[in-house]
Amino acid sequence: MPLGEHLRELRNRLAKAVLAITVVSVVAAFYSQQLMDFLAAPVPKCPEGTSIADNTGGRCAVLAYQTVLSPFTSTVKVVLLAGVIGSAPVWLYQLWAFVAPGLHRHEKKYAYYFAAAAAPLFLAGAYLAYLVMPVSISVLISITPEVASNFLSLDDVLDFATRMVLVFGLAFELPLLLITLNVAGVVTGRRMAGWWRGVVMGIFVFGAIATPSTDPLGMLALAVPIIALYFIAVGFSLFNDRRRARRDADAELSDDEASALDLTPEPVGAVERTSSVPALPEQSDGARAHRLNGYDDVT
Numbered sequence: 688m689p690l691g692e693h694l695r696e697l698r699n700r701l702a703k704a705v706l707a708i709t710v711v712s713v714v715a716a717f718y719s720q721q722l723m724d725f726l727a728a729p730v731p732k733c734p735e736g737t738s739i740a741d742n743t744g745g746r747c748a749v750l751a752y753q754t755v756l757s758p759f760t761s762t763v764k765v766v767l768l769a770g771v772i773g774s775a776p777v778w779l780y781q782l783w784a785f786v787a788p789g790l791h792r793h794e795k796k797y798a799y800y801f802a803a804a805a806a807p808l809f810l811a812g813a814y815l816a817y818l819v820m821p822v823s824i825s826v827l828i829s830i831t832p833e834v835a836s837n838f839l840s841l842d843d844v845l846d847f848a849t850r851m852v853l854v855f856g857l858a859f860e861l862p863l864l865l866i867t868l869n870v871a872g873v874v875t876g877r878r879m880a881g882w883w884r885g886v887v888m889g890i891f892v893f894g895a896i897a898t899p900s901t902d903p904l905g906m907l908a909l910a911v912p913i914i915a916l917y918f919i920a921v922g923f924s925l926f927n928d929r930r931r932a933r934r935d936a937d938a939e940l941s942d943d944e945a946s947a948l949d950l951t952p953e954p955v956g957a958v959e960r961t962s963s964v965p966a967l968p969e970q971s972d973g974a975r976a977h978r979l980n981g982y983d984d985v986t
Contacts, residue, residue, distance in 0.1 A: 700785045704778035712770030719762050722769055726848045727841060729820035731828070748828055748837035750844065761842050768849065775806075797870060804863050808916075812859035816851040819908040823851075826904060851905075854897045858913055862920035869924040876924030883921070890914055 688696075715722065733747035752758050779802070787795060824847075828837045868874045894910035 697785060700781040704774075704781045707774040707777035708767075708770045710770075711773040712766050715766045715769035715773065716762075719766055722765050723762070723841075723845075726765065726845055729817070729824055729848070730839065730844055731821070731825055748824075748839045750839055750841050752842070753840050757840070757842055761845055764849075765845060797867070801863065801867060805860060808859040808863055809856040812855035812857070812912075813852045815908065815912065816855035817848075819855075819905055820848060820851055823898075823905045851898070855909060858893070858897070858909060859916065861913060862916035865917070865920040866923055869920075869927055874924075876921055876926075876928045879921045879924055883918075886917055887914055890917070 727750060730750060731747045733749050752761070783798070783802070787798075831837050865874070865879060869876060869879070890913050891906065891910045894906040894913075898905040898909055
């Protein structure tokens with residue numbers, strides 16, 4: 688199609704995706720209170736009747752809004768987040784429908800596998816983040832001295848929960864990315880296995896930096912599952928390389944590397960005698976005096 692047709696199709700796909708997000712967000716608005724309670728549940732709340740003047744130390748926290756617009760903005764963020772997550776099948780399909788016509792059949796097959804594995808991995812990471820959040824928040828507020836109280840803004844708590852879910856969910860996609868690169872022939876399983884020391888160190892550093900909480904528990908909760916998934920990806924890549932080598936022995940060669948050739952000399956059969964016609968002046972006698980096995984010395 689010409690460029691204008693592609694742009695019109697992209698506009699239609701985006702309009703459908705935005706419409707789906709809007710519809711789901713409107714539905715989620717009716718359950719905004721339940722969604723807010725769900726995201727704020729990991730915070731150890733102080734008992735009813737406790738005020739910010741009470742010295743609760745690191746045992747609990749009081750949730751509150753600090754500005755007039757905070758209740759509205761927090762609700763909008765939570766509703767939009769629910770709309771994006773709830774309408775994911777629709778806008779992912781619109782993205783796929785726009786890209787699919789330009790893919791070959793085998794590329795579509797790999798894309799189906801990628802999409803089928805990406806969603807469960809992201810949900811697993813998000814679920815692990817939700818399990819870790821109560822412990823992380825408890826560890827963080829436990830540093831509060833007894834003479835003080837924890838007065839937390841609900842906006843900050845929601846941002847903390849959102850970042851935790853996104854970081855854990857996206858981090859769980861790393862093994863899938865490595866497997867995709869291996870299937871595409873970009874990196875081999877042996878090379879991935881040789882990176883394991885640097886990868887393990889990098890994952891721990893990433894876990895320490897990326898997690899919003901500063902406690903070691905959050906870092907370990909993120910790093911250990913990713914390391915396990917990394918070694919699973921290495922095992923799959925090694926198996927895939929072995930399967931590919933059985934089909935094509937030269938599949939692992941780079942573009943500038945020559946394939947192995949069999950240079951074993953083979954016996955040559957008997958020379959067949961042929962008759963020749965004099966072609967040069969010195970061959971006036973047909974070079975019969977200098978002929979050897981049917982070939983003259985000039986030739």
